[in-house]
Amino acid sequence: MSATAMKLVVVGAAGRMGQTLIRAIHAMEGVELFAAVEREQSPFVGRDAGEIAGLGPIGVPVSDRPLEAFVEAEGVLDFTAPAATVEFAALAAQARIVHVIGTTGCAAEDDARIAAAARHARIVKSGNMSLGVNLLGVLAETAARALGPADWDIEVLEMHHRHKVDAPSGTALLLGEAAAKGRGIALGDNSVRVRDGHTGPRPQGTIGFATLRGGSVIGEHSVLLAGEGETVTLSHSATDRSIFARGAVRAALWARDRKPGLYSMLDVLGLN
Ligand code: NAD
Numbered sequence: 712m713s714a715t716a717m718k719l720v721v722v723g724a725a726g727r728m729g730q731t732l733i734r735a736i737h738a739m740e741g742v743e744l745f746a747a748v749e750r751e752q753s754p755f756v757g758r759d760a761g762e763i764a765g766l767g768p769i770g771v772p773v774s775d776r777p778l779e780a781f782v783e784a785e786g787v788l789d790f791t792a793p794a795a796t797v798e799f800a801a802l803a804a805q806a807r808i809v810h811v812i813g814t815t816g817c818a819a820e821d822d823a824r825i826a827a828a829a830r831h832a833r834i835v836k837s838g839n840m841s842l843g844v845n846l847l848g849v850l851a852e853t854a855a856r857a858l859g860p861a862d863w864d865i866e867v868l869e870m871h872h873r874h875k876v877d878a879p880s881g882t883a884l885l886l887g888e889a890a891a892k893g894r895g896i897a898l899g900d901n902s903v904r905v906r907d908g909h910t911g912p913r914p915q916g917t918i919g920f921a922t923l924r925g926g927s928v929i930g931e932h933s934v935l936l937a938g939e940g941e942t943v944t945l946s947h948s949a950t951d952r953s954i955f956a957r958g959a960v961r962a963a964l965w966a967r968d969r970k971p972g973l974y975s976m977l978d979v980l981g982l983n
Contacts (some may be wrong), residue, residue, distance in 0.1 A: 717967055718745035718781045719960070720736040720787045720982060721800055724773050725763050726789035727874075728952060733764035735956035736788075742960055746780035747773045750795070755874040764932045781806035787965040790955075792876075793817045800828035811959045815881025829973035831968040837976035840880025840958030844932065847906035848889035851934045854943060855893030863938045865890050870923035870931040879904065880924040886934050887918050889945040907909045 719736055723729040735829040736744045739893070747760035753775065761769030770931065774780060779966070781787060781802050789799050796814040803810035815838050825834060840847065849892035855865060879887075884898075891898035896916065903919045913919070913974035930949035935942055949955075958976060965979045977983040 718870040723791035730764040804828040816877030835962040841954040852893035856892040
């Protein structure tokens with residue numbers, strides 16, 4: 712373990728998660744905010760990152776030049792958007808630094824480009840950086856393995872704030888993947904993402920998703936295993952975004968001394 716504080720860059724610094732990450736880095740041992748980056752033309756470029764995050768001035772102005780920041784840093788925390796994340800993955804690989812990706816809604820081709828970057832960079836990517844949700848994934852996998860498809864149906868329910876742009880949430884998909892793993896099936900071939908109109912009866916062995924949006928809800932997730940006469944519900948409530956930010960910082964510190972590769976929060980938390 713290195714004795715010096717790990718120099719971190721927050722990209723998407725003015726976003727909901729960006730601000731939370733800046734506050735988490737400020738409060739945690741072993742890390743320092745080296746730079747803060749926003750998109751070109753953002754009104755926040757040039758402003759002090761601490762002021763944006765509600766900490767007061769900390770002497771780190773928001774920049775729109777990621778590569779300049781990355782080459783001098785040791786890690787980047789990225790909760791932005793898929794197109795930006797794919798670009799940051801290439802730049803982080805070029806700079807040989809740790810890239811922690813919390814961005815959700817990546818398409819298969821985005822994930823392929825991120826995996827390519829992981830040949831040179833240490834990347835930790837997860838649809839949810841909290842300890843509780845990753846543990847819930849392990850529980851969902853165990854439950855899905857124990858309660859077979861002939862008698863038990865699996866549904867994943869989620870609710871988020873009205874500003875969220877992708878659905879189902881990255882966390883719902885993470886939980887669906889965990890349940891599919893428990894069943895020994897591929898989620899892509901067995902998921903039901905939407906129901907509308909005369910759908911006919913529920914196809915056996917599928918994993919269903921239901922999405923709710925509204926208000927300021929940070930993240931509610933349930934995995935329901937419904938059998939004849941009984942239902943098992945595994946659920947998680949996020950009441951503060953700092954759980955994701957602290958998890959992301961923990962992931963960066965964990966990846967600091969690893970080999971290049973694509974890791975998940977299960978690796979970081981020792982749950983794999
Ligand atoms: P947000 O819209 O509040 O913030 C995103 C920020 O990224 C914005 O400030 C935007 O200007 C910035 N951005 C976009 N493109 C950029 C670029 N090219 N360069 C620099 N900055 C850029 O969104 P949010 O609520 O903070 O969520 C961000 C992402 O994180 C979403 O995909 C969300 O689903 C995900 N998220 C993941 C977790 C997790 O634990 N994995 C938790 C919460 C949110």
